[in-house]
Amino acid sequence: MASRVGNKQMRNKIMPAADAAAFIKHGDNVGMSGFTGAGYPKAVPVALATQIREETAAGRPFDIGVWTGASTAPELDGALAETGGMKTRLPYQSDPVTRSKINSGETDYIDIHLSHLGPLVREGFLGTLDTAVIEVTAITEDGRLVPSSSVGNNKVWLDEAEKVILEVNSWQSTDLEGMHDIYDRFALPPYRQPVQMLKPSDRLGQPYLTVDPEKVIAVVETDQRDRNTPFKPLDETSKAIAGHLLDFLQHEVNVGRLPKELLPLQSGVGNIANAVLAGLLDSPFENLTSYTEVIQDGMVELIDAGKVTMASATAFSLSPDAAERMNQNAKTYRRNIILRPQEISNHPELIRRLGVIATNGLIEADIYGNVNSTHIMGSRMQNGIGGSGDFARNAYISAFVTPSTAKGGAISSIVPFVSHVDHTEHDTHILVTEQGLADLRGLAPRKRAKVIIEKCAHPTYRPLLEEYVQRASKVANGQHTPHDLEQAHSWHRRFLTSGTMMPS
Structure with missing residues (x-):
């Protein structure tokens, strides 16, 4: 493997992953690169997991805090969670082992809006960041770092960590150089300046990350691909949801509330969001732009x-096939793609100023428009809020999409009252299921309930929801947002005891 470490000072620090991991100590907070299975370190976390096992087997405690950009992959989250040494985890995860540790109480999980984490770390609110482990594509002769397939919080980690370990991954395409735009003028109040961006194509910084070379304690060379799972083939439910949303966007153009090229699009991660992107391929919309967190297969196809x-x-x-295509054609794609720090990609003021059209998934919504995107039956964490709150609260149009039922119909995605609130009714403009689309803008709560039940609920559950509204209107202590508090979560309780929300 030809070395991509062009800087002589950095080359002198090349070592095996196990030696680099040995610099991480019990009680450390470790900032890792990585965002949705892209650009995460692949060798040091595995070596660190081995170290944790050896230490605990010898009767010596060893646990750490793990901070990232968002979710990562089994070589990071899974490997460290399995050791039992992941004491804290933030700000987002999607790993089944990590999820199990969180829900058993073994790992403290701090679920944070993705735009909030960088400022919290810079403010010192979360304590000391002891070590950063960052994957890069290459190190230039003058010591600049070519970012890999994600940026995430890497700028924060490099700035704030006391020690830095770099993984230089030769699997990442050298043609990624030039795709990134690293904004570096972050400051805390009262010195914070406006971010001068007017359109998604504006570049604000430089294509490289930088680091104080004295902080770098180790450089590890790797040649391992990012690990992402393929997207599922589009089913009829996903296509129907996408169709309803695209019809709505066309209507908004027709009545003059959107320009014909729409406004910048944001798309959450997942099969339904990817289906919406796929639906745009056959739509009349042209000259589209996107201001989002992640580039998915559907976005690459729209660029193509x-x-x-x-x-x-x-x-x-990206799916494995799309990731290979990106690696082979990164020089071409960098004309149409910019990767930025998540403090910029998820910046609330920029989202508001650019007029982003946001589309995100959910676990459940209630009849008044409150959305739960994180918890199963009120208590069990699924993944986390991620960046959905950054976009939902600040978007020009905020849409949430979901199939109307789950678990073969045993669960209704539209319920009387969500068991956990991540996005309030005030941040939900549009709800979409395969049944239809509910436009909630300008509607008072009781009118929202009517349109959500009519347009979004599955026909099996629709009469039960109408019955709940009628009963709640009689027993509630007010008629603005009528609830029957004794029955508001009865559907969830029924599922937990009988395995279905349907009454026997």
């Missing part, structure tokens, strides 16, 4: 088709 002229994000979230 000439439908999207510019996509701004912080990371890739």
Whole structure:
């Protein structure tokens, strides 16, 4: 493997992953690169997991805090969670082992809006960041770092960590150089300045990350691919949801509330969001732009088709085939893609100023428009809020999408009252299921309930929801947002005891 470490000082620090991991000590907070299975370190976390096992087997405690950009992959989250040494985890995860540790109480999980974490770390609110472990594509002769397939919080970690370990991954394409835009003028109040961006194609910084070379304690060379799972084939439910949303966007153009090229698009991670992107391929919309967190397969296909002229994000979230295509053609794609720090990609003021159209998934919504995107039956964490709150609260149009039922119909995604609130009714403009689309803008709560039940609920559950509203209107202590508090969560209780929300 030809070395991509062009800087002589950095080359002198090349060592095996196990030796680099040995610099991490019990009680450390460790900032890792990585965002949705892209650009995460692949060798040091595995070596660190071995070290933790050896230490605990010898009767010596060893646990750490793990901070990232968002979710990562089994070589990081899974490997460290399995040791039992992941004491804290933030700000987002999607790993089944990590999820199990969180829900058993073994790992403290701090679920944070992705735009909030960088400022919290810079403020010192979360304590000391002891070590950063950052994957890069290459180190230039003058010591600059070519970012890999995600940026995430890497700028924060490099600035704030006391020690830095770099993984230089030769699997990442050298043609990624030039795709990134690293904004570096972050300051805390009262010295914070406006971010001068007017459109997604604007570049604000430089294509490289930088680090104080004295902080770098180790450089590890790797040659391992990012690990992302393929997207599922589009099913009829996903296509129906996408169709309803695209019809709505066309209507908004027709009545003059959107320009014909729409406004910058944001798309959450997942099969339904990817289906919406796929639906745009056959739509009449042209010259589209995107201001989002991740570049998914559907976005790459829109770029290939000439439908999207510019996509701004912080990371890739690509299937294995699409990742290979990106590696082979990164020089071409960097004309249409910019990867930025998540402090910029998820910046609330920029989202508001650019007028982003946001589309995110959910676990459940209630009849008044409150959305739960994190918890199963009120208590069990699924993944986390991620960046959905950054976009939902600040978007020009905020849409949430979901199938109307789950678990073969045993669960209704539309319930009387969500068991956990991540996005309030005030941040939900549009709800979409395969049944239809509910436009909630300008509607008082009781009118929202009517349109959500009529348009979004599955026909099996629709009469039960109507019955709940009628009963709640009689027993509630007010008629603005009528609830029957004794029955508001009865559907969830029924599922936990009988395995279905349907009454026997």
